[in-house]
Amino acid sequence: MTRRVTVVGLGPGRADWCAPAVLERLSTASDLVGYGPYLDLVRASVPGRRHRSGNRVEGDRAGLALDLAEAGGDVVVVSSGDPGVFGMASAVLEQLDLRPERWQGVEVEVLPGISAAQALASRVGAPLGHDFCVISLSDVLKPWATIERRLEAAAAADFVIALYNPRSRHRPHQLADALAVIGRHRSPTTPVVVGRQVGRPGEEVAVVELARLDPTVVDMSTVVVVGSSSTRVLDRPVGASVYTPRSPGDGRVPERARA
């Protein structure tokens, strides 16, 4: 018997951004477990039995996948983006940690994917081209004080900052609060990249100045990347234009690197 759970990332939505290793793994699974809209991204020709769940029950979903595997299944948990970045991979390992004896015989593996911030970055150039932080603004599972402390540290040390789960109906104020913390350390003209549904139908990407970002245009399917002090926007009519240089400071590369 197989007894395996593989947590896979489909990437940001576009079928041609999904690793072939993931497609191969999906094609041979006995069971596919995931949030409904992610399962809908898996081709109908993939034969595994679908187990759809809601968005906020990661623990239950992980437990179901482990139970199916314990019973002999070769199970795939379907995530969007990279399942290792705020995705289902941690949720599955959390369940194993809580009840280790229950699923002793199940092997867990993870297949990575392109995460939303990378997809967004690629759409405008290379804003993540140098040191960066990735922070979830969701305080469902962590205190806002922890989030604020991390924002403060990342902003003070001049990291580029990618914000996941930036806003929901339940906590509409948080993005504005986060931007205020960052704004204590960054110029109001700092470039901010905002992407909604990146790689999916209806994709919207914008580059705005930090002081001009309207938090009300942002929702949970949005990722926000706040530039560092050296992130620059080029005046180009088409194509990539935003980047963070490999050398901090004025954005110019020292002579020795240009030789």
Next chain:
Amino acid sequence: MTRRVTVVGLGPGRADWCAPAVLERLSTASDLVGYGPYLDLVRASVPGRRHRSGNRVEGDRAGLALDLAEAGGDVVVVSSGDPGVFGMASAVLEQLDLRPERWQGVEVEVLPGISAAQALASRVGAPLGHDFCVISLSDVLKPWATIERRLEAAAAADFVIALYNPRSRHRPHQLADALAVIGRHRSPTTPVVVGRQVGRPGEEVAVVELARLDPTVVDMSTVVVVGSSSTRVLDRPVGASVYTPRSPGDGRVPERARA
């Protein structure tokens, strides 16, 4: 005439981790520009003319790609991992920034890939499962003081920390110095994941405690992921075992998330 430069990421090395969009783009390029070993990863059947360069001449390589495109080429710059993360995407945009008039008619685009830290994380579970920072230890283009300040901030605010370019023959002491900074804020038993040649022949992955990491085993083809205070290692015989829970603290998920 096409006049386009596309900067693509092959991912960490395994062919089946490379996005189909990248393979498609490679197949139609007139010219492929890249560091020699990365060009060698492109299938021999891909017809574009190869332009190999050394590792330390990113600026020249970017300029060559832009010149080829300006002359009417449909050029692909080949990076490993994600070209937007310490990759060639920034180098190309830096060149445009330095000499905007020279390549006015060239369109630049970026196709993302799976970055080395994501591949490494997937091999052991989900150490990047919660807020994390990505820092390059190379001081070729930035002062060590900047690196140290970022390490200090990331460690103090309890981020998971992924270290790229951790060590070279020219700066053998830096990884030890970086670990010492982090060690001021983390327990000596903090899990550290060390991966060499991840996704390539000869891959080596190890999980060690922070105080026991021997910096001399690390080279430039290694990525190091230092856990946060909540990163945990499960006692499992096979498969994934290291993860950072979605809730900080003791690594246990609050009851309301398990309902």
